[in-house]
Amino acid sequence: MTETPSRVLVVDDDRIILDSLSEFMRVEGFEVESAASLRDALDVLARQPVDLVISDINLPSGNGFELLHVLRKRFPETSVIMMTGYGTIESAVEAIRMGAFDYLTKPIIDGELKVCAERALAQQAIVRENRVLRERIGDRFGIDAVVGNDYQMAKVLELVETVADATVTVLIQGPSGTGKSLIAGVIHEQGDRRDQPFVEVSCGAIPETLLESELFGHVRGAFTGAVSNKVGKFKAAHGGTIFLDEISVASPALQLKLLRVLQSHQFEPVGSTKTETVDARVILATNVDLEEEVRAGRFREDLFYRVNVVTLDMPRLCERIGDIPALARHFVDKHRGSVKREVLDISADAIEALQRYDWPGNVRELENAIERAVVLCKGPHIGVADLPPKLLAAATMPPKFDAYVAMTLKEAMEEPEKRIIESALRANGWNRQLTATKLGINRTTLYKKMKRYGLETVSVGV
Numbered sequence: 001m002t003e004t005p006s007r008v009l010v011v012d013d014d015r016i017i018l019d020s021l022s023e024f025m026r027v028e029g030f031e032v033e034s035a036a037s038l039r040d041a042l043d044v045l046a047r048q049p050v051d052l053v054i055s056d057i058n059l060p061s062g063n064g065f066e067l068l069h070v071l072r073k074r075f076p077e078t079s080v081i082m083m084t085g086y087g088t089i090e091s092a093v094e095a096i097r098m099g100a101f102d103y104l105t106k107p108i109i110d111g112e113l114k115v116c117a118e119r120a121l122a123q124q125a126i127v128r129e130n131r132v133l134r135e136r137i138g139d140r141f142g143i144d145a146v147v148g149n150d151y152q153m154a155k156v157l158e159l160v161e162t163v164a165d166a167t168v169t170v171l172i173q174g175p176s177g178t179g180k181s182l183i184a185g186v187i188h189e190q191g192d193r194r195d196q197p198f199v200e201v202s203c204g205a206i207p208e209t210l211l212e213s214e215l216f217g218h219v220r221g222a223f224t225g226a227v228s229n230k231v232g233k234f235k236a237a238h239g240g241t242i243f244l245d246e247i248s249v250a251s252p253a254l255q256l257k258l259l260r261v262l263q264s265h266q267f268e269p270v271g272s273t274k275t276e277t278v279d280a281r282v283i284l285a286t287n288v289d290l291e292e293e294v295r296a297g298r299f300r301e302d303l304f305y306r307v308n309v310v311t312l313d314m315p316r317l318c319e320r321i322g323d324i325p326a327l328a329r330h331f332v333d334k335h336r337g338s339v340k341r342e343v344l345d346i347s348a349d350a351i352e353a354l355q356r357y358d359w360p361g362n363v364r365e366l367e368n369a370i371e372r373a374v375v376l377c378k379g380p381h382i383g384v385a386d387l388p389p390k391l392l393a394a395a396t397m398p399p400k401f402d403a404y405v406a407m408t409l410k411e412a413m414e415e416p417e418k419r420i421i422e423s424a425l426r427a428n429g430w431n432r433q434l435t436a437t438k439l440g441i442n443r444t445t446l447y448k449k450m451k452r453y454g455l456e457t458v459s460v461g462v
Contacts (some may be wrong), residue, residue, distance in 0.1 A: 005031045006121050007048070011041045011055035011067065012083070017106075021054065024110055025117070038062030042070065049075050052120055054113070057084040057091065065098065072099045079120035083108060115220070115229060122231050150320035151430060156183065156312055163310050164190035169262060171307050172285040174314025177364030180285040181245060183312060188241040193281060196240030199233050204246035212254050213270045215244075216261075222271025232269060234261065237280040247284045247307070248293055252300070259303045282307075317359040317366060322427040325351050327363060331370035332382065343374050346382040353384050355427065357391050418453040421446070425455065 008030045012018040015036065022034045033050065035041040037060040044050070053071060057064035064082055071078050082095040085106040092103040101120040104113065163170060164187050172180045181200060188198045206214050213222070217232030234242055250258060261267045262282060266275050284307050293299035317324070328346050336343040350373075359365055373386040384392065421439070428434045436446040450456045 005029055006052060007031045007033065007050040008052045008054065008117070009033045009035065009041060009044055009050045011035045011038075011053065011059065011064070013037060013056065013058065013060050017056075017108075021108065021113070024113070025054075028114055028117075030117075036060070038067055041067055045070075045075065050078060051124060052079045052081070052117060054081045054083065054117070057082055057095075058086075065094070068095065068098050068100055077124065079124045081113075081116055081120060119229055119231065122229075123236070150315070150323045150426060152315040152320055153323065156314065157186075159310070159312055160187050161190060163187065165192050167281050168309050169281075169307055170283045170310045170312065171290075172283065172312045172314060173290075174285075174287065175316055175362055176287045177362030178314035178316060179363050180287075180314055181243065183314065184241075184243040184245075184283045184285065187283060188243075188281075191241075191281070193240050197237050198241050198243070199237040199280075200243045200245065201233050202245045204249050208249070208251055211250070212257065215254075216257065216267050216269050216276075218270035219272045222269075226271065230269075234267065234278050234280055235276060238278050239280070241281040241283060243283045243285070245285045246287065248286045248288045248290060248299060255300045255303050259300065259306055262303075262306050317362040320426060321355045321423060322429055324354050324366070327366055328354055328370055331367045332374060334367075335371045335374045338371075339375060342380060343377060343382065344380040346370075346373075347384070349384045350382050350387060353387060353392060414453075417449070418455070421449055421453065422455055425450075 008025050010018060010022045010025065010032060011034075012021065013036050018034050018036060022032045025032045030052075033044045035044050039061045041053075041055070041059075053067070055064045055067055059067070064084075068080055068082065071080055080100045082100045082103045083106060084091060084103075095103045101123070102116050104116065160183065170184075170187060172183055174180055184200070185198060188194060201215065203211060213226075213230065213232065215233050217230045217235055218226050220226055220228050244258075247258075257267060261278070265279060266277050268275055290299055290304050290308070294301050294304050317327075328351060332343060332346055354366070354369075361368070369388050369391060370382075372388060373382045377383065377386040421435075424435045424439055425432075428438060432446055432450075433443055436443045439446065447456070
């Protein structure tokens, strides 16, 4: 299927320039409308909106700034390039301030106009893509998208709500699969930039040689294969948020460039000497210890202190086993639409087996396990037999003990007892009465053991 050509409106009161520019844009493959005055331009727009307007500032029956004002109010997604034969810094600044994409001075150079138009339409495509994605972001990144009541996640969400409206850089730390990208989206969605782009970049999935271009863009001819200008992710996130996942893989040169953009909000696209300015909130994530990377000389110390302003530590799933039932049922609801039969729930035995597993892949591994079970189960309820074999084997494996170290039996039992009590508290939402009942001890005994093991300081239940 052929791509529909972009619609361009050229506006100029000089008939020779109007016809020349219109013909040039047609030859370049655009669908072109023309107008010689502000009134004519408004008539064209009333019939059908266009993707790009190229307008002179001086027009009969008005001026280009009036047209720009109408476009920003009624057609906010239309890109605008302003032209003038009497260019001044003041008029250029005013045009950009009012929302023009760029400002060109006559005589117009064909190649310069083509590049400018391509850049404007490329950025417009990114904005349109973000608008489409906005329909899904609310469901994916709303505060209710975070499933569970574990106290560690409650602390994370409390901090999310505290920093959401700030422009401060946030570093999210945690093993793979713990939901770092979800939390980054929640921060954006809860903040005052929610109506602006949220741009996510998985640094680890992009070859090192292309990562700088992906983030900062490049100009034509910057390297082999750079056949046209490219708008980078930072520019695409202007006004909104950029989320850089797996930031630890950045090369030393890229780390230096990141440090600069975090400090001054400025950068140069690859192959360009033109400095770009961007207003984008930066959220970063890592699944490795950045402090250790600094000590090993693999991560810049100054960059670490610049990104480590507010840190969110994502807990492993095995540290929040009380959330596993809610998460499992959430994923059943999410994936049961993929099968033709009705899968209603997951059995208590299956839930118990899920809670005995240590989940090295965290929430992502749990979702994969539930998706598999939804597909394979024969009845309305997922049972133990529907769970992955490795999960069942690990969950039923007896605990391993290290070699004996000289100590009394009472001392040896303290650490396992502490772990069992803490796990039971987590599983029961730190409700002491319910935990005591489940453990078969009275509440007073439980409280004494919590105090002995230092567990009462993290308890949020009563």
